[in-house]
Amino acid sequence: MERNRLLRRNKRRFCLLILLAIILVFISISHINNIYYSLVDATKTNKIFSIEKDVDTNTLGIVFFGEKIELPIDFFIEIRDRWKANSGK
DSSP: OHHHHHHHHHHHHHHHHHHHHHHHHHHHHHHHHHHHHHHSOTTSSOOSEEEEEETTTTEEEEEETTEEEEEEHHHHHHHHHHHHHHHTO
16 A cells, blocks of 8 residues: 555656646746847847747647648547546546
C-alpha cells in the first residue's frame, strides 16, 4: 500500500514539474517578445509568438516566428472534453 501512495505522489510531482516547465517556456517567450519589440520597430516586424482569438471567424490564431496557424475553437473544446472524459477513468 505504501508503494502505491509513493507512486501517486511521484506522478503528481512529475505533472507539476511539467506544468511549471510549460509556464516557464511561455514566460520566457513573452519576455523575448518584449525585448525584441523594444529593440526593433514593432510596426515593421512579424510577431515571434502570439495567441489571438478572432471572434468573427470563431478561430484561435497561434503565431510562431511570423507563421500563423488558425485552429477552430471547437477543436480546443473537443480536446478539453476528451481530457475530462479520460481523466475520470
